[in-house]
Amino acid sequence: MATARWAPIASFLLVLPALLLLPPAASSAAxxxxxxxxxxxxxxxxxxxxxxxxDLTWVECDAPC
Incomplete structure (x- = not known):
């Protein structure tokens, strides 16, 4: 039971180094x-x-979703 409680935190800590290596979004630069x-x-x-x-952009359309 206690292991399941820590699973989301452990997953985040495993991904954190990769997130720190990502370059800043191009949309913030220009x-x-x-x-x-x-x-x-x-x-x-x-x-x-x-x-x-x-960093999202949207194009409005008339198509049913």
């Missing part, structure tokens, strides 16, 4: 010029949403 863009026939505008709290 900000590209952003503009709206149109794709398809007929042209449909797409907008890029930036999550400033992480």
């Amino acid at each position: 900000m590209p010029l952003l503009r709206d863009d149109e794709h398809g026939v007929p042209a449909k505008p797409y907008f890029l949403d930036i999550d400033t709290g992480s």
